[in-house]
Amino acid sequence: MRKMILMLALLVSISFAFSQVKRSENLVALSGKKYYVHKVEPKQTMYAISKTYAVSISKILEVNDKETTDLKEGELLKIPYTEPTTVIQSxxxxxxxxxxxxxxxxxxxxxxxxxxxxxxxxxxxxxxxxxxxxxxxxLIEEHQPRYDNDYYYHIVKPKETLSSIGRRYNISLRKLKQLNEDIDPQKLKPEDEVRIPIGKARAEVIKIGMVNKKTKGLKEVLIVKDGSKYKGPLTQIPKGWVPQKPADSDLDDEEYNSIYDVEEPTDYEAEFKRNYEMVVLLPLKNSFSGMTNYYKGMLLAIQENENVPVTINVYDSGRSKTRVRSKLKVHRDADFIVGPYSQDVFPASLSFANDETTVVSLLSKNNAVYTDENVLQFNTTENSINHRIAAYIVNEHITDNVICFNGRSFQRYTDAKGSSSEKIKRLATLINSIQDKGVANETNFKTSFEKVFDKSKKNIVIVPESNHKVVNSVLNVLNVFSMHDVEVVGYYKWKVHPNIDPEMLFNLNFTYFTPFHYLSTENQDFTTTYKERFLSFPDDFSYMGYITMSKLLKGINSGGKYFYKKPLQKIMKHKNGGYESIDLHKVQFNKNFSIKVD
Missing domain, CATH: 3.10.350.10 (LysM domain)
Structure with missing residues (x-):
């Protein structure tokens, strides 16, 4: 019955609306520790509460002696209090x-x-x-002025004199000389320090360490000034937030408030709307279970980001271009079209891409990102992954015995010419040219590998192959040499294929690169909630659906409709094409059956 109800739900347009979570102002002390007391409101989830307070779900469950994430309206939760770090720098x-x-x-x-x-x-x-x-x-910083309780120390600039400095701070030349008896006015030079009474340099003191119009911070900060507070990334200080000006400030309101303005060092301007419309197209009905799990992952990401003002319409796209076009005609004004998850059907979405509608690709092979500027590629393409593999080899293993599987045999790879970037480009080109060209011939594989194997060195074996039969043949050969120092570099698809023995991956120190960081704290919380919600363990499709939708909604919330055009994030703009996420994590299996993620 549960499956029938779920499938019916998948076939209709769905709009999600959840209760926004606000941080409680009620603090209590229990056994010497401080806690927020949060009262659960209708439709609030444990996900949203944990993110609002920046405390993991597992920690909230622990301090409240709860075994599940189920919540009741009016329930009181203890949330551990953490003292924010005060950082006044950018x-x-x-x-x-x-x-x-x-x-x-x-x-x-x-x-x-x-x-x-x-x-x-x-x-x-x-x-x-x-x-x-x-x-x-x-930006190369100039020497930062200093100050103490009595004086601000002005740093002399080229062509400045004591007279001009006095006029700047409204101090007579005679008074300035008395304060700086150790300075000869005739020998004043750049970078000298001139004492200024602290009361005459209020504006300069306020600016030191504060955020000015040309600064951009990457770290979360807490700005505290005379009771006015803002906590969060510097690039997200709300425009409506106004600091409280000290009573003795010499600045007018406009000058004082401008100190806290934050601007991106780019032409990008965030465009925020009261509500966004998103269409999600997935082949759900009569499809393999992976797509249903992909949808479940997306659903939990939507609940976690319930404060984002977005209406999400989910449709079963099947494998029909006609069905996709008919659904999208109803949503011509959608801000985002996500999917469909099919090489054959995806072009049907592209016809609706324009300056107002961004098409989000879920495919790993997608040429449209190179030709259409309105395509956003969240699932990093295989070409970019191959480039990352090349960079890893050149930067970390170029002095080892590097071996490349070209589809039919193993060959030693050496490249000593040019700069690192040139070596990376050449190796990436080679990997792209031989990718998925393999044939299963285990006997020849072993003979060719023995010729290039070096037991006196670390052997790095690049296997750019996705076909599970070929991969199995290669791994069976390499596994014979696993008692030596061997590391195999391949693709994340290997670990999800049921016909590939996971034990061989551990034996061979299997390394791959993926945009999906499964072992992060955030994703561990997702695993817990997923098991409780759907009574099953999440698979790779569950994680991919969750991470993709999380990135999309968090991007919209922080950067508006065109957040992916914002600088200082790992999203690359292709020449004459769209945008691609290249935020990749290195995952390595180890012989002690542990997994390391960088």
Whole structure:
């Protein structure tokens, strides 16, 4: 009966509306520890409560002696109180236009940073550092002024004199000389410090450490000033939030409030709406169970992000382009179209993509992201994963014995020419060219591997193959050598195929890259809730549905309709095409049957 009801629910358009959770202001002390007391309101979920207070579900269950996440209206929950860290500092950035001859190394040196940081700031720059591209780079800070209870120490700038400094702070030259008897006015030079009475430098003191118009912070902060508070990422300070100005401030209201403004170092402007419309298309009816589990994962992500103002319409797309078009004609004004999860049917959604409607691809192979600027690719493409594999090999294992499976045999891979970025590009091109070209011939595999294997070194074996028969043949051969130092690099699909023995993956230190971080604390909470809600363990499709919808809703909530165009996130813009998430995690199986995620 449960399955019949669920299937009926999947075939209709569904709108989700949940109760928003507000942080309680009631604090109590029990056994020397502080707790919030939260009263459960109608439709609130344990997910939403845990995220509001930034406390894991397991911790809330523990302190309340609860075994399940079930909630009753009016129930009182104890929520552990954590003291927020006070950080009054931010990172600063500016734009830089790439010039001919620039390299990641030269730019990192020029701006006092690292190549890794430049890659984090500019998605895909390691692939496409081209002349004319605009990069985000760290702003080299000038010497920061200091102050104490009595004085603010002004840092002299070029061409400044004691007279001009006095006029700036409304102090007579005679008074300024008395305060700075150790300074010869005729020998004043840049970077010298001039004492200014603290009462005359209120504006400068307020600015130190506060957020000005050109700053961008990546860390969560707590800004506290005279009773006015804001806690959260610096880039998300609400526009309507106004700090309380001190009574003795020399600034007018507009000048004081502008100190706290936050602007992105880009042309991007967040566009927020009162409500967003989303259409989700999945092949649910008469499909394998994976798609139903994908939907269940999405459903829990929607509940977790219930404060996002979005109406979500879920349809069974089947494998029919006609059905997809007929459903989308009813929702021509939708902000997002998610799916369908089918190579053959996906083009039907593309005809509805435009500047107002973004199509979110769930496919791992999707050429549309390279040609249509209104496509958002959340499931990282195989091409980008291959590039990440190449970067991993070049940056961490280029001195090891690198072996590449080309579909028919094993060959030793060496490349000593050029820069790291050039080596990565060449190896990625090779992997793309031989991907999924394999044939199952276990006898030949063993002979060719023995020729290139080196038991005196670490052997890194790249196997760009998805066909489970070929993969099984390769792993059976490599498993014979597993007593030596061998690491096999492949794809996450291997671990979900029922015909591939998981024990061999552990024996061979199997490594892969995935956009889905299953072992994070957040996803562990998801696992607990999923088991209680659906009386079964989540599979890979459950996680993919959950993580995809979570990223989408959180992006909308923080950055508006076009959040994916926002800088300083791991989303790459393809030339003449759309946007692709390249936020990949390295997952490694170990011989002691543990799994490590970076």
């Amino acid at each position: 990172l600063k950035y500016k734009h830089y236009i790439v010039k001919k001859g620039d390299t990641l190394y030269s730019l990192a040196k020029k701006f006092g940073t690292t190549e890794e940081e430049l890659i984090n700031l500019n998605a895909g720059v390691e692939v496409a550092l081209v002349e004319g591209r605009r990069l985000i780079v760290p």
